[in-house]
Every structure is written in structure tokens, then in C-alpha cells.
Amino acid sequence: MASISETGHAKNVANFEDLISVCTGFGTAYNPTKNSIKTAAMNTLLSSARNSLQSLKTAKTANDNATNTREIAFAGLKKLSTRVVNALGATDSATQTVDDAKTVNRKIQGQRVDKKKPPEIIPVPENTPADSLPLQISVSQQSYDSLVDNFTKLIQVVTTEPLFIPNENDLKVVQLNTLLTNLKTSNTAVINAHTAYSSSMISRDAVLYSANTGLYDISCEVKKYVKSVFGATSPQYRQISKIHFTKPR
Numbered sequence: 001m002a003s004i005s006e007t008g009h010a011k012n013v014a015n016f017e018d019l020i021s022v023c024t025g026f027g028t029a030y031n032p033t034k035n036s037i038k039t040a041a042m043n044t045l046l047s048s049a050r051n052s053l054q055s056l057k058t059a060k061t062a063n064d065n066a067t068n069t070r071e072i073a074f075a076g077l078k079k080l081s082t083r084v085v086n087a088l089g090a091t092d093s094a095t096q097t098v099d100d101a102k103t104v105n106r107k108i109q110g111q112r113v114d115k116k117k118p119p120e121i122i123p124v125p126e127n128t129p130a131d132s133l134p135l136q137i138s139v140s141q142q143s144y145d146s147l148v149d150n151f152t153k154l155i156q157v158v159t160t161e162p163l164f165i166p167n168e169n170d171l172k173v174v175q176l177n178t179l180l181t182n183l184k185t186s187n188t189a190v191i192n193a194h195t196a197y198s199s200s201m202i203s204r205d206a207v208l209y210s211a212n213t214g215l216y217d218i219s220c221e222v223k224k225y226v227k228s229v230f231g232a233t234s235p236q237y238r239q240i241s242k243i244h245f246t247k248p249r
Helices: 006-025 039-072 077-089 093-111 142-161 173-209 215-230 235-241
Strands: none
Touching: 006 039, 006 142, 006 173, 006 215, 039 173, 039 215, 077 093, 077 142, 077 173, 077 215, 093 173, 142 173, 173 215, 215 235
């Protein structure tokens, strides 16, 4: 279902309240036999619609906060990874070990390991937010999941190297593992928050746009009933027909 603006969804709910007010104003003349368009049922639907909008706002805020936290957590990762490789290179470690670390770091930095080869297609998890992915994901491997995976590999390289014993606290293996845990935690938090946000949008759309029972379809049924009672040219129908609702395509 294509989306309309958040303002559009809120406007539909606000207009539905206007619709109920007008129908209530008709007094006993508004007396449908269909339960779903009785004013009591309409008020219940209005309450559900308001709750769905509020739940979505709460979920969006949580998603935004989690995304911001993750962005901050990952901000210094590339610079730190390069420092780790340089620190390893400053030891008497085997050339092969240093090269392994450099290879992993190039992936963290988003560089191709071999520019002569075609880019490897890296699968992206379905729950990774689209706005957090770079344009060249197949080449740069810059999704947050890939960054966590490659940073894990870099830690594994230096952990198995007994000569890697830097004096700088943030380069020590224990600190690198602490950072890795934080990266994983922040990434998982975004995944969970995004799932909750997506679920809230589904719930909102169900309340507003489900066939036959959603706010949009109910408003159409109400207009049909008013038209049948008062007539297509009546002031009552003109009054209610001016209340507009939109539906995502």
C-alpha cells in the first residue's frame, strides 16, 4: 500500500470526528440499521484511530532515537580500525597477519579489495532500514551488519597475535570487545525499534483503511446512507459530502 503523508492520515481522523459530529447533529433522522455506521460504533472507531496514530508517533520516536544512538556508536569505527591496523603493523607480527588485518580494514573503510574483480554482491538483511544503507552496498559492504561482522574479524586477527599489546587503552583487545558489544547492542536496538515502527504502521493502516471496517470505508458508507435518507441535492448531504477523506493507492 503506497503511503500518504502523515498529515493525510491525521487529517482523515480529524475529518472522521467532523463526520460523527454532523451525523449526531441530524438527531433521530440519522438512524441506520447497519451497526458499523451507527454513531456509537463510529466513536469507538475514532478512538481506535486516535490510539493508532499515537502509538505510531511513539514507535517512530523510539526508532529515531535508536537510529541516532547507533549512528553515534559507529561514528569513530573506521578511524579506530585504521589505528588498530597501524598499531599491529608497528609490531614484529608476521607480514601475513598484518595483511589480513589490512584486508579486513579495507572492507570496513568501504574499499574494494581487488579493483580488477567485479563487485561481490553482499546480501542485505530484510530488516535493515533502507535509509541507513549506502548506495553502493554491493561494493562497499557498509551496512551496519557488515561493519559489525568485519570489526569482529579484525578483533579476531589481533586477538590471536601475541605481539599485539598496545599501550593505548582504546586499542587494547578488551576495549575493542567492549566497543563491539556496544555496536551489536545498538544495531539490534535499531532492528527491534524498526520492527515495532513497521508494525505500528500496519496497525494504523488496518484501522484506517481495512476493507469494509476501516475508517475510510466506513466514512463512504455513512455518506451513502445520508444520501439515501436526505437525497443527493439536500443541504444535509451537501454538508457531509464536503468532508473529504483520502486513501493510499
